[in-house]
Amino acid sequence: MNQKFGSKEACVCILTAALLWEALAGRYAMHGTLNSRLDSIDTRLNTISSSISTLQELLATLTERVSSNEARLSEAENKISTLDDSAGTQQTAVAKLRGELAQLLTKVDDLENWSRRKNLRITGLPEKAEGSDLTKFLREMLPVWLELSADLSLEIERAHRTPTVLSGARTTPQNITVQFLRYIDKDAVLRAAQVKRHVLHNNSTIPIFQGFSAEVMRSRREFEAVKKALAAKHIYRGFAYPAKLRCLYRGRIHLLKLE
Numbered sequence: 001m002n003q004k005f006g007s008k009e010a011c012v013c014i015l016t017a018a019l020l021w022e023a024l025a026g027r028y029a030m031h032g033t034l035n036s037r038l039d040s041i042d043t044r045l046n047t048i049s050s051s052i053s054t055l056q057e058l059l060a061t062l063t064e065r066v067s068s069n070e071a072r073l074s075e076a077e078n079k080i081s082t083l084d085d086s087a088g089t090q091q092t093a094v095a096k097l098r099g100e101l102a103q104l105l106t107k108v109d110d111l112e113n114w115s116r117r118k119n120l121r122i123t124g125l126p127e128k129a130e131g132s133d134l135t136k137f138l139r140e141m142l143p144v145w146l147e148l149s150a151d152l153s154l155e156i157e158r159a160h161r162t163p164t165v166l167s168g169a170r171t172t173p174q175n176i177t178v179q180f181l182r183y184i185d186k187d188a189v190l191r192a193a194q195v196k197r198h199v200l201h202n203n204s205t206i207p208i209f210q211g212f213s214a215e216v217m218r219s220r221r222e223f224e225a226v227k228k229a230l231a232a233k234h235i236y237r238g239f240a241y242p243a244k245l246r247c248l249y250r251g252r253i254h255l256l257k258l259e
Contacts, residue, residue: 112213113242118157118186119211122176126204134159138178145199145206146192154189155181177211194238212242219243222258 122138130137135156142154161174180186193199193208200206212220223245230236230247237246237253245256 109213109215109242113216116211116213118180118183120178120180120186120189120208121211122178122206122208123173124204124206125173125176125201127173129201134161134176138176141201142189145201146189146196148188148192152185152188154185157181179211216242219258223256226256 135158138159139154139156142148143150143152148154157179159176159178161176163174180189190208190210198205199208220239220243223239223243226245227236230245235248237248240246240255243257247254247256
């Protein structure tokens with residue numbers, strides 16, 4: 001009886017030992033698999049960490065570039081602002097200079113016209129009608145054309161046609177510029193021409209008017225169409241200096257000027 005019991009205990013012990021061994025073997029196998037998986041995770045984490053480090057480096061580089069570009073942009077904006085201020089100042093200065101230049105040109109033109117105050121301009125006289133001496137011809141013919149007093153002795157400093165070179169394409173006679181020695185003589189001739197209105201030489205009409213600068217003549221030519229329309233209605237009354245058109249309307253003289 002005791003022998004059987006001992007054998008039974010031995011069997012139980014052997015079976016228990018076998019179960020424990022099997023459990024330990026399974027545990028060890030599971031531990032090896034877990035370690036392998038953990039190693040794989042560590043490897044992946046290391047790779048991710050390396051990628052993150054690379055990204056951080058790239059981000060730092062980009063941040064530095066952005067900061068540099070922002071600094072350059074700020075500098076450029078400051079320069080543009082400075083240039084805008086400078087351009088505004090220069091535009092103001094240029095506008096001022098243009099105004100001063102316009103005033104100076106007006107004064108120069110006025111001085112030029114003042115220097116021409118003893119000049120008259122004659123148009124329409126046929127070419128070569130004066131012969132070889134234009135000054136002598138005008139000194140003799142002006143009193144005849146204008147029926148001036150015989151006591152009036154006209155002294156002419158010089159006279160010439162303009163342009164000085166005759167163009168083959170020109171169909172009208174060259175204009176004549178006459179400069180008198182005395183202003184009073186010029187004024188007497190001009191007044192007589194305005195009174196007579198139609199001055200003739202061998203059936204050729206020869207208008208006589210004050211000699212002005214090219215700028216004044218240009219300004220007056222801009223009234224040409226208006227002048228003809230007023231003349232057709234017999235209300236054109238010449239020009240006031242420098243370029244104001246005079247017309248008669250309802251018994252009064254009105255001045256017209258271009259803006």
